[in-house]
Amino acid sequence: MTSYQSQLGDDGGGAVAEELAENQRSISIAEFFEKNKQMLGFDSDAKALVTAVKEAVDNALDATEEANILPDIYVEIEEVGGYYRLVVEDNGPGITKEQVPKVFGKLLYGSRFHARAQTRGQQGIGISAAVLYAQLTSGKPAKVTSKTERGDGARYFELTIDTDTNEPEIDVERDTRWERPHGTRIEIEMEGNMRARRQLHDYIKHTAVVNPHARIEFEEPDASFKFERVTDELPPETEEIRPHPHGVELGTLLKMLEATDSYSLSGFLQGEFTRVGAKTAESILDNFRDRHFGREPAWRSPRARGETDVEAAVADAVANKSAEATAAIAERLDGAIRDRDRIAHAELASLVGELADEIETEFDQTFGSTVRENAVDAAWGEIIRDRASDCYALVDGATTTRKDDAAIEGLADRLADKFDDQEDARNRITREGLREFVGRAADATEEYDDATFGETARENVVEAVWDASVTVPDDPPNVADVAGDRDAAARLLEAMRETDILSPPTDCLAPISEDLVVAGLKKEYDADFYTSVTRDASVHGGDPFVVEVGIAYGGEIEADGGVDVLRFANRVPLVYQRGACATVDVLKGVNWRNYGLDQPGGSGIPNGPGVIMVHVASTSVPFTSESKDAVANIPEIEDELRLALQEAGRGMQSHLKKQRSLRKRRRKQNVIADILPDMAEKLSEVTGREPLDVEDSLARIMNNVLVERATDGATVRLSVHNYGDTNVSPEITEIVTTDPGEPGGATVVEMDGEWFIKWSPTVESGTTATLEYDADDDAEFDISVDGVEAEKLTVNT
């Protein structure tokens, strides 16, 4: 299982299944499904129903959005003779007969195995799994009705999957009638139960939250909901991008190698991956060469050792050529080698090639390959003659000065011996091979020379020799060869990962957006306060991702216990395995007390009337397992989650602060508003004076804005006293039943015998604005004041 997970996590569902199927070809598809049920989300009857709904709804949403249609989804669950019948309808573009098996039956041969796009589809194994599950448990075919926009009516299909050949088959096909103008309807019957009703409801409700552009209707035996559309804005189309070299797995790479039209690896890399140009491809290929062919150590040229036997050796080796030509090549080669510090075999070979060509033209003689090889061998013999001292210099440079000289010499000699004994005279060696050489030489030195070479010392020696080695110029194998050689492909993958490559572009993601997160939350939660955060895109592995957080707080949200956490990946609600999800981990780790929430112990899910929504959108969301219920703990994603939660938390904190201060003010106002009239009553009792009105004093005490009306003959005067310490700009509308004339600074609108007089004065702290208009004696008034919080407003008219 684990071995799958590591490979599966980053892939589209199809690729997974494909790989699975490859390994399981010998068994029947039913058996295969049975064995992998858990991974596919069908491990219990209850969960199977949720998974089937999820797959069908995701499919429906994707289908409509891809066709630029605002989704209108209908989901129905019905109990029929011991089975559950699931019907999902969408208003998508409809599908043709040819597409039916592909869409609903291609369990094991997904087509988008290397597409990198933020789709819901990658969330599950696909609707076909539900079709198969239904078929296996109830024996009934999937019934598909579809109507395209072409206007040729609806078609009805019955689809089964042949469990011997794994091929989908259409058993029944006929015209039918369907009231929808276009769309697709799937009906499957399966074993199941409604024990996961809460998860099912959550899934539907949460889907509505993140898809405010969708209208969703849901009916099950005991309940039905309708979620209306709140925006006509479709999510932007997500662009597919080619995969990033850092984001693919071996299985995918193999598939890509098989599928590509490229002949060369360089062409393949540039053509199939994002952010790979000629230069990057060459870097990758160099890394690949090092792994595939190994490097060739470059040894010091004899000049550096003070010997000059190259000329003689080459002269000896070159037979049957004119003396001048022989002398010339020997001399020039000697000179060329002398000019170099170090030289590897391949470099020598190319040097010899160049000089031989040169001499050929100059002396009009032919230097065949044998002669050239002989010259190379002769010179090489000289170059490696004192390899031990070369090794000594490398080992000495790589180890600490404290090492005993004899020990260094011992190691160097033994290492040189290893190269001498190498079958390949060019000394080609991979890093692994080199490590083995050094290891063995060091072991022997420890044994015989009573010295110690620890891991670090050994690794330093390996590093020194590797650095002194050069990448070979050999052409890498072509695509077909690598595709057929799993080990070579693995080396290519390693080389891709090793190479520094620009991060993938992030504009291919379509986050929900801050506005629509709030709109979605508002739609389903009647809260006091909403906030949302959409972070900038970031990258994990080879895949860009965006984290979004939304918070709804207060109002009608249930206050008992912890806040509700809504998790989403690519707009799909995650229903199960909440405890294993990185989103929840990070959320629990945030100190919510800083943001004014109650959080016992300073960690864990905070308490209170809140809903926290977390959305991770990516071209490939990493999940903890194939059932794709929990986001894996990837550090880059966790960091972004934390930042997003904190940012949203800060938004909420300022709201809560304000709420608290208003609450306090309300409490104070209540108490004082209670006491003051009593005081006033007592005072008029004691003093024997007429009853008092305390509103003015109360407004002043509460630093409130006080609006009063006084009538002076035919003039009505509204006074707006601002007892607060900041300026206010209230919007005051007086509705009066007689013509107010033309009051200054106001707009007057007459409607059915009522005049709406509207002022928007700015009243500075501690001052009073007076608004006047004319009215008859029998006028009736009705005032409304906006733009001042209710707690800070006293209307005394």
Next chain:
Amino acid sequence: MSTESDTDVKDEIAREQLIELASDFYDQFAEGNVPTMEIPTRTKSNIVFDEDKDVWVYGDRTSTRSANSVQGAQKLLKAIYTIEFLAEQLEEERSSTLRELYYLSESWDEERAQFSGQDESNQLVEDLEIVSEVTREDFHMRPEESGATIMGPLYLREQTRRGEREIHCQEDVGEGGYQIPNNPDTIEFLEHDADFVLCVETGGMRDRLVENGFDEEYNVIIVHLKGQPARATRRITKRLRDELDLPVVVFCDGDPWSYRIYASVSYGSIKSAHLSEYLATPAAEYVGIQPVDIVNYELPTDPLSDSDRNALQSELDDPRFQDDYWREQIELQLEIDKKAEQQALASRGLDFVTDTYLPERLGEMDVL
């Protein structure tokens, strides 16, 4: 001195003052303002010496009780209820004790106006005294009987609720002496044969002096202070000084708390500095026990506690103790780190205080 019509006039004035106060609040409401009541800050940092009257009174700093906070509004509500109660009490010519006021508030229908403790009602009455400039006694509010007494060659007439009584404070009283009434202004001094007034802090010492016949031997009016003296005790002390022109001396324990007793007799207390003119006896002098006596007479002592030391330190900052004598004594006491009670003098024999200590000290002070 106080006739029936006098009392009526006085009551009417007090009542008017209270109603006036309520009218102020009324006016504040009527003008749309926030009702407030301003009173002097009653802390030791806000008392100043009034050179004309020779007493300590409140300074300029005030604190405001305002209805703009929940607490302030409640305080003012209580004040208004209390004003109403006091005004009615004056009208009906009745009186009540501070404690009765506290319990009476329980019967008010407005729960928010009820007092949460005796301290609160006591303080409110003091606040009202200050702002209305009418004394508590004139509101017909009395404290619980303090039981302080006078013993000495003094003949007086008391106006009791049951008629006038003429009493001689040696001949007409038992060993307990003459009990000072709550409102000593109902007393008229008729005759006396006294040379000076001796205020004594503790009951034990007062009894010792009476038993030893000190009042008779030296023609002393012994006023028992009973700890921190009640207003009535201070008032009568002041009247003995002012009306009979007698020297007044104060005899207490030798600890910081006793110095404060002296200070309240002599300079007025911080809590009732608004009444200093009426209650304080600036001429009163301190007999002892002085810290220097502890040294000179080698009295048995107790070590100072932390609170004693703090009290002494605080007295060094107290404007009432800002003179050389007190600075010296307090610093000496802090240095020896000891205190002694009046009764410690008994370590030299029961008669030592009357035969030796007091005659010596009073001689030094030129009282004898």
